[in-house]
Amino acid sequence: MTASARAPRGRSRLDGARVAALIAVAAVLAPALAVVARAAVAGEAWSRLDPGRVGRLLTNTLLLAGMAGVIALAVGLAGAWATSRHRFRGRRLAIALLLSPLGVPPYLVAQYWIEISGPTGPLQSVLGGVFFGKLWAAAAVIGLCTSPLCFGVLRAALGRLDRRYEEAAATLGAGPGTRLVQVVLPLLRPALAAGFALVALYACSDFGAVSALGVQTFTREIFFELELNFDRGAARSATAVLSLVLLGVAAPFFALDRWGRGAARFGGGRPVDAKALSIGGQVAVWAGVAVVVVPTSGLVVVRTLSLMEPGRGRLWGKAFEALGTTLLWATTAATIAVVVALLIAWVARRRQMGALVPLGSVGFVLPGPVVALGALLLVTASAWSRAHLYGTAAVLIAAWVVRALPEALQALDAGLEQVPESFEEAARTLGRTPVRAVGAVTLPLLSRSLAAGWVFVFAAAMRELPAAMLLKPLGSRTLSHELWAYAQDSMYADMAPAALLLLLATAPATTLILLRAGRDS
Amino acid sequence: MSLLSVDSLRIRLGGQPVVDGVSFHIGDGEVLALLGPSGCGKTTTLRAIAGLQVADEGSIRLDGDELSGAGHVPPERRGVGLVFQDGAVFPHRSVRQNLAFGLRSDPDGRVDELVELLGLSGLQDRMPHQLSGGQRQRVALGRALAPRPRLLLLDEPFASLDAALKASLRADLFGLLRKLGMAALLVTHDQDEALELADRVAVMHAGQLEQVAAPRTLLDAPANAFVAEFVGGASLLPVAVADGRVRVLGREFATSRADGPARAVLQADRLGWGAGGAAGELVGRRMRGGRLLSRVRLAGGVDADVPGPPGESVVATADLPLVD
Numbered sequence: 001m002t003a004s005a006r007a008p009r010g011r012s013r014l015d016g017a018r019v020a021a022l023i024a025v026a027a028v029l030a031p032a033l034a035v036v037a038r039a040a041v042a043g044e045a046w047s048r049l050d051p052g053r054v055g056r057l058l059t060n061t062l063l064l065a066g067m068a069g070v071i072a073l074a075v076g077l078a079g080a081w082a083t084s085r086h087r088f089r090g091r092r093l094a095i096a097l098l099l100s101p102l103g104v105p106p107y108l109v110a111q112y113w114i115e116i117s118g119p120t121g122p123l124q125s126v127l128g129g130v131f132f133g134k135l136w137a138a139a140a141v142i143g144l145c146t147s148p149l150c151f152g153v154l155r156a157a158l159g160r161l162d163r164r165y166e167e168a169a170a171t172l173g174a175g176p177g178t179r180l181v182q183v184v185l186p187l188l189r190p191a192l193a194a195g196f197a198l199v200a201l202y203a204c205s206d207f208g209a210v211s212a213l214g215v216q217t218f219t220r221e222i223f224f225e226l227e228l229n230f231d232r233g234a235a236r237s238a239t240a241v242l243s244l245v246l247l248g249v250a251a252p253f254f255a256l257d258r259w260g261r262g263a264a265r266f267g268g269g270r271p272v273d274a275k276a277l278s279i280g281g282q283v284a285v286w287a288g289v290a291v292v293v294v295p296t297s298g299l300v301v302v303r304t305l306s307l308m309e310p311g312r313g314r315l316w317g318k319a320f321e322a323l324g325t326t327l328l329w330a331t332t333a334a335t336i337a338v339v340v341a342l343l344i345a346w347v348a349r350r351r352q353m354g355a356l357v358p359l360g361s362v363g364f365v366l367p368g369p370v371v372a373l374g375a376l377l378l379v380t381a382s383a384w385s386r387a388h389l390y391g392t393a394a395v396l397i398a399a400w401v402v403r404a405l406p407e408a409l410q411a412l413d414a415g416l417e418q419v420p421e422s423f424e425e426a427a428r429t430l431g432r433t434p435v436r437a438v439g440a441v442t443l444p445l446l447s448r449s450l451a452a453g454w455v456f457v458f459a460a461a462m463r464e465l466p467a468a469m470l471l472k473p474l475g476s477r478t479l480s481h482e483l484w485a486y487a488q489d490s491m492y493a494d495m496a497p498a499a500l501l502l503l504l505a506t507a508p509a510t511t512l513i514l515l516r517a518g519r520d521s
Numbered sequence: 522m523s524l525l526s527v528d529s530l531r532i533r534l535g536g537q538p539v540v541d542g543v544s545f546h547i548g549d550g551e552v553l554a555l556l557g558p559s560g561c562g563k564t565t566t567l568r569a570i571a572g573l574q575v576a577d578e579g580s581i582r583l584d585g586d587e588l589s590g591a592g593h594v595p596p597e598r599r600g601v602g603l604v605f606q607d608g609a610v611f612p613h614r615s616v617r618q619n620l621a622f623g624l625r626s627d628p629d630g631r632v633d634e635l636v637e638l639l640g641l642s643g644l645q646d647r648m649p650h651q652l653s654g655g656q657r658q659r660v661a662l663g664r665a666l667a668p669r670p671r672l673l674l675l676d677e678p679f680a681s682l683d684a685a686l687k688a689s690l691r692a693d694l695f696g697l698l699r700k701l702g703m704a705a706l707l708v709t710h711d712q713d714e715a716l717e718l719a720d721r722v723a724v725m726h727a728g729q730l731e732q733v734a735a736p737r738t739l740l741d742a743p744a745n746a747f748v749a750e751f752v753g754g755a756s757l758l759p760v761a762v763a764d765g766r767v768r769v770l771g772r773e774f775a776t777s778r779a780d781g782p783a784r785a786v787l788q789a790d791r792l793g794w795g796a797g798g799a800a801g802e803l804v805g806r807r808m809r810g811g812r813l814l815s816r817v818r819l820a821g822g823v824d825a826d827v828p829g830p831p832g833e834s835v836v837a838t839a840d841l842p843l844v845d
Contacts, residue, residue, distance in 0.1 A: 164609035167573050168661075170596035171603040172623030172668060182622075186613040269609075 031374025071143025076150025107208020157191035162269030194260025415449025554719035602665030794832025
């Protein structure tokens with residue numbers, strides 16, 4: 001019998017899946033590779049690099065990432081501990097509120113911090129513009145807005161933590177404090193690392209919050225260089241060099257995140273029973289919730305509504321036009337991202353190509369302006385693409401897919417982990433082709449993960465700012481761009497309609513995410 | 522005075538009484554097994570003694586000190602050692618660090634002593650994931666023994682091990698407890714384990730104790746049908762006591778029971794094949810302790826396990842215990 005005759009009938013088609021997944025990953029990596037390649041050949045640009053400026057950007061970016069990470073971890077850990085170890089009236093509401101900052105873009109939060117403390121703001125006399133140009137303010141905005149990421153990761157980890165480790169420590173004489181420090185925190189190390197890394201990566205890639213608050217970081221500088229020299233190819237070398245330095249800064253956080261996710265989970269047994277919370281404890285919990293919600297989601301919702309002025313038909317018209325455009329592009333991006341993520345995650349799990357998932361997650365270390373730079377380098381590389389792709393929405397949608405693919409991959413990889421391969425094998429032995437086996441068995445079981453991945457990418461695309469500003473076709477604007485333009489001119493009342501539409505458009509997605517998180521409590 | 526005395530212990534979980542008036546005691550150096558089917562409340566009782574579960578009513582006294590009731594003493598101040606089902610060995614600490622967890626300092630080489638005692642030499646610096654299941658369980662035992670607890674609690678300590686390992690670890694534990702003179706409470710659902718390891722066995726069912734007695738007594742004189750069926754693995758055959766005597770399966774013997782209906786406990790050890798007994802239909806067979814048991818359905822639908830391949834009729838080879 002020859003080898004080819006021995007191979008099962010479907011093997012060649014599955015190899016097709018493998019090839020398709022490799023092509024998809026190559027496409028996702030392409031912008032990053034284009035940036036690296038351009039930086040590698042930009043010898044002269046390296047020599048023109050100003051060490052003082054790079055040092056300043058490095059300090060700011062690392063300080064911002066570190067401070068935001070610490071804030072988010074502290075808030076997330078306290079919230080996770082309070083809500084998973086205790087019972088009290090309104091616990092589900094507290095959980096939803098602690099997750100609610102996910103629903104508001106950090107740049108909107110930052111704009112409102114500037115607005116309320118600024119010359120025309122209601123708190124001008126108290127705050128007097130204290131936030132502008134302050135690194136700690138940017139760290140606070142980003143830390144609070146991303147604290148739900150830490151909260152979610154740590155809540156899940158606490159829920160999986162077998163109660164017997166703490167019980168064993170107790171029977172060996174360890175009091176509550178010792179148990180927390182010597183048993184719980186060490187066992188949560190992977191989750192703490194993953195949460196910190198997620199926040200640090202976000203801080204490295206943030207454009208809007210640092211720009212609104214006037215803090216110089218790599219991402220912000222890369223954006224402005226690109227915007228200034230948008231049509232000058234030569235200037236892109238210098239930007240590529242700066243981008244490469246930023247990739248180097250973000251890469252360790254990416255590795256930390258991978259380690260945290262991969263590290264063994266010490267679960268399996270029952271988690272610690274939730275205890276009734278004393279009145280004093282409840283007061284403390286709700287005070288903590290207020291600290292998270294009031295300056296973020298609470299501020300955004302209240303201020304957007306209170307800035308609204310009657311009439312302004314023309315403003316609303318423009319805002320609705322931008323909404324239509326953004327909805328079309330964001331749904332396209334979300335759909336493409338989910339299909340690509342399914343392909344990559346499936347091949348990674350079923351065809352033992354696990355490295356495809358981290359490779360496909362390169363978007364984690366690619367801030368919007370860097371993806372935009374990579375996309376521009378690729379599109380302007382050939383005459384054909386310059387004529388047919390340059391300046392089209394396709395480039396922006398592709399950039400969004402690359403940027404948000406990690407979220408979709410994560411959802412589908414976790415979903416596939418729960419679907420044993422034997423299900424598909426059973427379908428095969430009952431006469432289904434490989435593709436139909438996946439369609440008949442795996443896809444229905446993955447419906448929740450598919451929905452979650454889609455919603456994540458959709459929400460991320462709807463609010464994405466820097467790539468949208470750099471890559472949008474001439475004459476159209478995304479909703480985020482629309483509101484940003486007014487905010488930059490301190491026309492906050494004019495910004496309100498676009499801000500409201502953005503919040504409403506992403507509200508169903510946010511609600512779905514909150515419901516998912518609330519269900520497992 | 523007993524080392525541990527549990528008196529009228531009551532615990533409700535989610536509104537259900539899980540432990541419903543349990544009383545027993547453990548003497549110095551005594552090993553007591555708490556035996557019962559899953560869900561009978563035995564683990565909850567153990568957790569209450571460890572202080573991991575707050576009791577609703579009743580008292581738990583260790584060396585005369587009240588641990589339960591109004592002034593619930595937290596687990597870290599009880600001086601009670603606990604070994605969990607699958608060990609709960611801290612995965613982020615080496616063997617040595619696990620053993621030393623309960624010690625403030627180790628001036629007299631307690632850790633090394635335990636390494637020696639438990640046959641863990643050479644493994645001190647391994648991490649738990651580098652150990653076999655049996656080695657991990659030894660670490661869990663050593664960790665609990667390290668602070669020299671007054672009482673050792675064992676919660677199904679062998680349940681997650683395979684049969685061969687279970688037997689050898691069980692034998693080691695038996696020797697170790699006797700050598701140290703350590704008082705212990707063993708919670709288990711495995712009859713053989715309880716009968717083999719314990720000085721006395723407390724049989725628990727639906728939150729209450731059915732009988733507390735030495736292993737032999739449980740087999741020879743079960744207090745009721747539940748004990749006979751659960752501990753002896755026996756089935757029950759209705760009989761009639763008349764004039765202080767009873768006749769069953771071709772054997773007649775005296776009993777102290779009052780005249781009237783009773784049930785004979787059909788333990789495999791006391792049954793055999795011979796003439797003049799009860800005829801039955803072979804419905805299955807199984808191996809137990811290397812012996813073939815034939816499962817025979819007697820008249821009236823009672824199944825009995827009888828040693829050896831089927832013969833003429835089932836007879837009692839010794840006096841059978843009687844229960845209500």
